[in-house]
Amino acid sequence: MTSHTVNRVSEYSVRPLHDRSHNSKQPIYLTPYELFILNLNYSQKGLLFAKPSPYKDFSISAFLDALRCSLSATLTHFYPLAARLATRKQDNPHSYVIYIDPVNSPGVKFVHATINVTISDILTSTDVPAVVYSFFDLNNAINHDGHTLPLLSIQVTELIDGIFIGGSVNHCFADGTSFWHFMSAWSEVFRSKYENGCPIISRPPSFKRWILEGCDHIPNLPFTHQDQFIQRSENPRYKERFFHFSSAAISKLKSKANAESNTQRISSLQAVSALLWRCVTRVQRQPRHSKTLCKLTINNRSRVKPPLSDDYFGSFMEVVMATTTVEDLMTHGLGWAALKIHETVRNHDYEAVKRQVESWYRNPGVFKTNGVPHLNNVFIGSSPRFDMYGCEFGLGKAVAARSGLANKSNGGVTMYPGQEGGGSMDTEVCLLPEYMVALECDEEFISALK
Template sequence: MFNNLRRTCEVAHSPCIWSANLKSPMTSPTVRRVSECFIKPLHDLSQETKQPIYFTPFELPFLNLNYSQKGLLFAKPNNQDFSITAFLDDLRRSLSATLTHFFPLAARFATRKQENPPSYVIYIDPQNSPGAKFVHATVDLTVSDIVIKSGDVPSVVHSFFDLNDAICHDGHTLPLLSIQVTELTDGIFIGGSVNHLLADGTSFWHFMSAWSEIFTSKDHENHHFISRPPIFKRWVLEGSDPITSLPFTHHDQFIERSEKPQVKERFFHFSSATVSKLKAKANNECNTQRISSLQAVSALLWRCVTRVRHQAPNSETVCKLVVSNRGRLNPPLSDDYFGNPIDTVRGTTTVEDLMAHGLGWAALKIHEAIANHNDEVVKKWVESWYRNPVVYKMNGLFHPNITHIGSSPRFDMYGCEFGLGKAVAARSGIMNKADGKMTMYPGREGGGSMDVEVCLLPEFMMDLESDEEFISALKSN
């Protein structure tokens, strides 16, 4: 039985509700929740920031998407002065100060409906601001138990994140951001679950960087400035209504919850030397210098994953990459634009052609797909969505012939230190994973190195680990 103790406390003048002593019997190392609270922005919102924030066609199709989950694993400071109690208190106070700048993360969604004509308008309501959730948990494991030499991801990592069953539409009642701090024997994991309608990877790591900046300053109550203030003004297609609606009267008409597939997760490290060799090889094969490091590594993954799946030679194979539309619009949006202006591009061919040609040929397919995704293409897609609004069913986004590449090695994940020094590793939760999902991370040592989290069915992962092309590329690490 859980012993629920609820009380109201003050964290940086921000009301919090705690649930203490949340423990259950264990037969193996299990994550135990010690406490929970909700953190509100440190300062009251201005009248301007209390106005509704409406979603765009970039975001609304993803109402069925799960929350995005990313986190950092740190070694616990090896000194007698470190106090986990004081550290958690500083995290809460600095989070409260950070939410003053990133106030939508403390709010909830709201919906305005009408039946004739059918209209379902979803927006962020800053006036309904119960706060971001903050969880403290513990587990009897070490850093080395999590960062395994083989690269395998222990399933316990999924318990380092909150809201493991939430979809974006649940933001009407669930927090839009939940931070879980899990204390290991010799480490600390800070995991964030954020509503994907509200933030893509660019925006999430922008928030994490600002939080780390404020935490490090130790001046939480007076920190009125951050180096990169977020921009919340919504992008609107010229001539379009800034209030975008869906042609529904009830969420049952479009909500669909997908099952989590049983995939194996493993991290593969690509050193800066390996990445450079792959990039050089891809460009040399195509007699060009246009292919980027990310495109070369993506091409390798596409070829090798397709091979181990043993698809029919004449079947279609697709490499799908998530891209940000910020820099592709004219005029471009700033990287400080806080939202989810993402899209996907596709390199498509047959299995036979992908295997018959080399790395460079595959990389050029990816390069061309990315290069062709310009302002005109983006705005044409938005126009078509306005004519026929759609909410995606997530089961249709993943398919056995797709290699799906998300996140980016360009995100400054390791710049978020929270007074603990550089993180030992970055990890993700259980959400939005399927056979063929690849998640890109910067390598810890920098210099253009990359880590790739590969999710495959167990039999495909076994074959990938012995694939000659894949293993040959990794040997230069």
């Protein structure tokens, strides 16, 4: 695709329509799971819509006004997203606490941009075109930057025949469950045609923090200055491609995995994950005795006691790892790999969450990346269970979902529901160029897509 440049037309700060109550001014302290990822980039996800036909009569100014007004009304319920992070330090006793300060609430950033490309330019390109990254704001921000940058930035990019709505959200305060909760609520408010009052939403968020019983309600980091833990790194550019699994292809894959492992416990997602683990590991051609990992992001809400609903707003995800050697992964079949993933997920229960949190309190810290491509690691993030395509803004169902530049890695896989529904899935695979070429020729992988 010919190189094109996004033109930023305007920027606004959008604040909550109403000040709900005194409670909206109270600090919201980051939990251990949230503090641990201060060095990760903002999470970036968005939806591509076709302009209404005939699109030449489409009023972008009226649409942007409606988006901004409904965003302001939605922020009345999701008011912390309009705030900023703050750090409270003291020496005696030592304390270094990071929290969301709703008193400092400059608003959510709202960007309008244009670009001279079509939907076809985006969707028919073999690789995800680099221009998609410019559909998102805050490309190089890390979560700790939320002290000075907005916790949420929305960029609306007008294409020749389409509209892309991209969100960059501070990952410390919103995992995928929470981000799509917000997007769903915003879409609901947009479509409700509310008047001057505050609209009612079907799923109000809960900002009450989950803290393990017996642990400090205000987690404290062992630092005196941010330079002791902040790390920024630039990863190499990878090839990114989307691969579509129809519901029929997934059903076949799931049946094969269950038959080979002599069980009925393997889920569709676990079967697809096992396929990706095997095929991506194979094309990287690492020594057969070396260790290989399949890392999966897990939603902890339902695993704690008492369980939390998905209305709990925050970052409550954890990474679990299925581990074996390259030789064992290649020698055994799909079902063996899928069962290993299934057991890893099943074993991540409340006791596992409790051990992880207690370990953090004994040795609190912040995750650091080294920027070096990991071989033999497959990292599966996001979820095909997120209701991405239920988010409509008067434009009908989105034609595609895409992600930004943030948090990409060799062997990274981002999962999406298929646009046609019915249990289909889209997978965005991120690899070094030579491995991507090999993956597209991998017999097991290509045959599973049919």
